[in-house]
Amino acid sequence: METNLAPVTNATILVWLLFLPFLGGWLSWQAERYSRTLPRWIALFTMLTVLGISLWLWFTGDYSLGTPSTTPQWALQYKAEWIPSFGISFHLGLDGLSLLLVILTNLLGVMAIGCSWREIDRYVGFFHLNLMWNLAGVVGVFLALDMFLFFFFWEMMLVPMYFLIALWGHSMPGGKSRIYAATKFFIFTQFSGLIMLLAILALVFLHHQGTGVWSFGYMDLLSTAQGLDPKIAWWLMLGFFIAFAVKMPIVPFHTWLPDAHGMAPTAGSVDLAGILLKTAAYGLLRFGIPFFPEASRDFAPVAMSFAVLGILYGAVVAFSQTDIKRLIAYTSISHMGFVVLGIYAGTTEALQGVVIQMIAHGLSAGALFILCGEIYERLHTRDLTKMGGLWARLPYLPPIMLFFSAASLGLPGLGNFVGEFLILTGSFKVAPLFTVLSATGLILAAVYSLILVQKAFHGKPRDDGHGAHLEDLSKRELAMMGLLMALLLGIGLYPQPVLNTSATAMKTVELQYQPAAATAALSAPAP
Amino acid sequence: MNHAMTTQQLTALLPLILATLTTVVVMLTIAFKRQHRLVAAMTVIGLNLALLSLGPVLLAANGEPIELTPLLIVDGYAIFYMGLLLVTALGVLTLCHAYFEGYAGNREELYLLLAMATLGALVMACSRHFASFFIGLELLSIPLYAMVAYPVRDSRALEGGMKYLVLSGAASAFMLFGIALLYAETGALGFAEIAAKLSAGRPGILLAGAAMILSGVAFKLSAVPFHLWTSDVYEAAPAPVSAFLATVSKAAMFVVVYRLFVNIGLFRHPLALDALTWVAVASMVVGNLLALRQDNVKRILAYSSIAQFGYLLVALVASGGRATEAAGIFLLTYIVTALGVFGVMTLVSSPMKDRDVEHIEQLRGLFWKRPYLSSIMTTMLLSLAGIPLTAGFVGKFYLISVGVDTRQWLLMGAVVAGSAIGLYYYLRVMIMMFQPIPVRERVSEPLNWVQQSGGAMLMAAMALVLVLGVYPEPFLQLIRSATLALR
Structure with missing residues (x-):
């Protein structure tokens, strides 16, 4: 029932992008009856296919989509009636931003399957069912252009993630159980999600009041939302913000994250840090800011203080962790702080930086979690105080870990640097104070990254009963790490293809967010 | 008024007549031949005939409400809920058959009781008069006392039955008193008549009457603060009887109360709505909080049903317009889900033993032993x-x-x-x-439950929960057209 849209040419390929992981997950669950390795191969094959499809879409599609304006444009769409009595449709849409995140999701999906190859030996089929359904849910979030559908996927990705943590996680000896962590994760996100649902429904009813039409369509609600009474807009914006703030996570809503990471299996951590956190940033970019630009602008100082708080707090707390996975979890909080800063700064540079930062952080955090998993497999501990001297005992793992730690601290030449640099330059014009404070986070990043490397790898080799030489990374693991390293280097040295892809989408967000900048940009002659 | 029945009116009475006949036939069958399977089959056939007779009723009604004496009305709303209640009762019946196979005493009377209670629920669905409301309510409640205490040698069940009898009796007395107050002020008992004469009465007494009626209603819906019996009775009763309590009994009550709310403006008095709002809030919060520390799954489900009806009260507070649809869709999703969840608890306890499987530890690792049953349970709990993806989401979405x-x-x-909190x-x-459980225990238990009717019913319930969750549109249309009468 979308009124202001030209008829949609349906791109079935988007449905496949969503549907294949569901199908593959179900197949690998069923395949468990016949063999223990078959589920893995089915899962891997499916994710490679989906990755292939998304890359193909990237190479063949044009994502510049004409001149940017305040109206978002889609490269591909798919639309079918779903629940017409409420104006709900199955509406998917793809633009540069969603494409990049879908590629990231599928790539990390392949990595997650790869890194569970040896780690997961219980209920293999059911594990892959959950993993793939989670990935499918995330892809759905990135593609949905109907608010009901969006919420549907937003909630749907929780259940598989809950199972991943609760069934295949590691309980801390003497500490809290993995079920505790999984339940905490679920309740935090569900609670905030329901608040967002209230905001969505309020928006739908306001739209109905204004036009007499029931619709959950993105474009319909966009026009309604932008013309709202400022007071109402403020409340609704807050409803959206809370949901995204919990998922991002923004300090002080972050407490579920270290627990979830601490207990999750490696694949779960890769999934969480690499992909799930990005759905929140995506949500802000796609819904939070465009729906309520003015309210968001008013709210920006608050959001930015949260961002700075997150950057500094995450970094400081990371520094004092002894559990290697919790340490990286806190660094994620710190890195996502930059993303929040960039989003609320809202200039094109900052927003483009956000995109790069999301991708680079997804890759580097994913890799770090995989390496943690490898270390744990060899030493059966994640306690930094019980490591040390690994450099002498393993030829490949330590330098690779050093590489990703360097990426995480923002070493020039690697992807994270480009992201953080763009965010900081882009934000400086708008909010110099917050930017300066955030930049100190980079120093802290160096501290925690180096302390991680120092504590784990340097010093005297320990005799912990695992022998003087540990089994090093296998070819499978080396190949995975190699690919991630190459990608980070690629983004660090030549980010242009990525930037080109997301340019229009980000420019649109900027124009929506800053009408002043918009008029200036539109009146100025094109360079 | 001419009291001779027309064919149309007789047709509209068919479901009630058939349900009454069922009780008579079942009683006679028991007198002649005591056989579990036979009696169960007679009940199933009788209730199915009543269900099928809704077809002719629908044709006879042709979209218009049929008034049957001042007591009953058969409109789209009544027909829809009669169908829902009958299907639910049939679902519970299939569970009873699997469950009571293991009961050492006389099993057959249970079906008689169940058929009578169902008849009471049907009367409530059609009621438009306090007399028929009360008759239906008692017809529903009295067999339930006996059903809760059916395993008479089990002191727990007896205690539960006693508790339910006493408290429910008190609630009925309250309700009668309230009805009497309304009658004293307006001189009428029909919903419409009362509504027409409200202005004649003294507001204070009318409100007191409404409050007393509402407290009786809240007891039956087990809304906080009238919920104290719920967990004890659910725990004590045999699992399928708990299922009946949680579905048919509550739904019938809600159906007639909703009609009451829409028809009589008195119940939408700001004071009444405020009180109801707080009852709803308390039910949601307290129900969910009390469930947190429980280890007994039946008690957890009892508290959960308190909370679920707290959600449903939102529709009652809003009554009219889209709320009618919302109540319909929520009741439908709730009933299917509750039937599923109690069904699983029944089947893991079937055939009946000294004590039902009800401690949470007894469910440990069920997935690796009985994958289908626990998949159903998982779906139902998520719902x-x-x-x-599940029905519960659609219901809650509509209510919100x-x-x-x-x-x-x-x-x-x-x-x-x-x-x-509920999560x-x-x-x-x-x-x-x-x-995880030790590998040696991880053998699939005999799959014979699938062949049993209870298993088939659960499979159907799970399918319905998923269909409702993924593609609710046809159901929304159905409920919308059924509830037009009460918008």
């Missing part, structure tokens, strides 16, 4: 928690949309908080079924 539409922010806050215990029960 109760309101997670997308009505709440947002009518701007009941307090209730909405309670729904959100209640849902978040904890739903997940707790769910994950217990997936806990």
Whole structure:
């Protein structure tokens, strides 16, 4: 029932992008009856296919989509009636931003399957069912252009993630159980999600009041939302913000994250840090800011203080962790702080930086979690105080870990640097104070990254009963790490293809967010 | 008024007549031949005939309400809920058959009781007069006392039955008193007549009457603060009887009360609505909180049903317009889900032993032993928690949309908080079924439950929960057209 849209040419390929992981997950669950390795191969094959499809879409599609304006444009769409009595449709849409995140999701999906190859030996089929359904849910979030559908996927990705943590996680000896962590994760996100649902429904009813039409369509609600009474807009914006703030996570809503990471299996951590956190940033970019630009602008100082708080707090707390996975979890909080800063700064540079930062952080955090998993497999501990001297005992793992730690601290030449640099330059014009404070986070990043490397790898080799030489990374693991390293280097040295892809989408967000900048940009002659 | 029945009216009475005949036939069958399977089959056939007779009723009604004496009315609303109640009763019947196979005493009378209670529920669905309301209510409640205490040698069940008898009797007395007050002021008992004469009465006494009626209603719906019996009775009763309590008994009550609310403006008095709002908020919060520390799954489900009816009260507070649809869709999703969840608890306890499987530890690792049954349970628990892809989400979504539409922010806050708290215990029960167990115990238990009617019913319930969750449109249309009478 979308009124202001030209008829949609349906791109079935988007449905496949969503549907294949569901199908593959179900197949690998069923395949468990016949063999223990078959589920893995089915899962891997499916994710490679989906990755292939998304890359193909990237190479063949044009994502510049004409001149940017305040109206978002889609490269591909798919639309079918779903629940017409409420104006709900199955509406998917793809633009540069969603494409990049879908590629990231599928790539990390392949990595997650790869890194569970040896780690997961219980209920293999059911594990892959959950993993793939989670990935499918995330892809759905990135593609949905109907608010009901969006919420549907937003909630749907929780259940598989809950199972991943609760069934295949590691309980801390003497500490809290993995079920505790999984339940905490679920309740935090569900609670905030329901608040967002209230905001969505309020928006739908306001739209109905204004036009007499029931619709959950993105474009319909966009026009309604932008013309709202400022007071109402403020409340609704807050409803959206809370949901995204919990998922991002923004300090002080972050407490579920270290627990979830601490207990999750490696694949779960890769999934969480690499992909799930990005759905929140995506949500802000796609819904939070465009729906309520003015309210968001008013709210920006608050959001930015949260961002700075997150950057500094995450970094400081990371520094004092002894559990290697919790340490990286806190660094994620710190890195996502930059993303929040960039989003609320809202200039094109900052927003483009956000995109790069999301991708680079997804890759580097994913890799770090995989390496943690490898270390744990060899030493059966994640306690930094019980490591040390690994450099002498393993030829490949330590330098690779050093590489990703360097990426995480923002070493020039690697992807994270480009992201953080763009965010900081882009934000400086708008909010110099917050930017300066955030930049100190980079120093802290160096501290925690180096302390991680120092504590784990340097010093005297320990005799912990695992022998003087540990089994090093296998070819499978080396190949995975190699690919991630190459990608980070690629983004660090030549980010242009990525930037080109997301340019229009980000420019649109900027124009929506800053009408002043918009008029200036539109009146100025094109360079 | 001419009291001779027309064919149309007789047709409209068919479901009630057939349900009455069922009780008579079942009673006679027991007198002649005591055989479990035979009696169960007679009941199933009788109730199915009553269900089928809704077809002719629908044709006879042709979209118009049929008035049957001042007591009953058969409109789209009544027909829809009669169908829903009959299907639910049949679902419970299939569970009873599997369960009571293991009971050492006389099993057959249970079906008689169940058929009578169902008849009472049907009367309530058609009622438009306090007399028929009360007759239906007692016809529903009295067999239930006996059903709760059916295993008479079990002191727990007896105690539960006693408790239910005494408290329910008190609630009925309250309700009667309230009805009497309304009658004293207006001189009428029909819903419409009372509504027409409200202005003649003294507001204070009318409100007192409404309050007493509402407290009786709240007892039957087990809304806080009238909920204290719920967990004890659910725990004590045989599992399928708990299923009946949680579905048919509550739904019938809600159906007639909703009609009451729409028909008589007195119940929408601001004071009454405020009171009801707080009852709803308390039910959601307290129901969910009390479930947190329980280890007995039947008790957890009892508290969960308190909370679920707290959500449903949102529709009652909003009554009219889209709320009618919302109540319909929520009741439908709730009933299917509750039937499923109690069904699983029944089947894991079937055939009946000294004590039902009810401690949460007894579910440990169920998934690796009985994958289908625990998949059904998982789906149902997620549906109760309101997670997308399941029916519960659609029901809750509809309710929230009505709440947002009518701007009941307090209730909405309670729904959100209640849902978040509720997740904890739903997940707790769910994950217990997936806990790893030693490999040697991981043998699939005999699959014979699938062949049994109970298993088939559960499969159907699960399919319905998923279909409702993924493609609710046809059901929305159905309920919309059925509830036009009461918008």
